Amino acid sequence: MNELTDGGYEMLRAAVNAARQFHCQSVKILKDRLLLAFPGREVEINEAIQFWAESVRQRHPNGVSAN
Numbered sequence: 001m002n003e004l005t006d007g008g009y010e011m012l013r014a015a016v017n018a019a020r021q022f023h024c025q026s027v028k029i030l031k032d033r034l035l036l037a038f039p040g041r042e043v044e045i046n047e048a049i050q051f052w053a054e055s056v057r058q059r060h061p062n063g064v065s066a067n
Contacts (some may be wrong), residue, residue: 007041
């Protein structure tokens with residue numbers, strides 16, 4: 001797994017907090033919320049979401065349930 005930049009780490013923390021706080025049900029909803037809160041930081045947001053997704057894939061190679 002790739003390492004995050006400082007900005008990517010900041011966005012990962014923001015993404016996890018936003019997903020919990022706003023019960024985001026999709027990556028698109030989460031990304032849209034982050035873009036509203038952090039305009040101009042799409043590269044770091046994408047980095048954070050990609051990192052998070054890769055982490056989930058490694059921990060759950062057979063996928064996770066939607067429940």
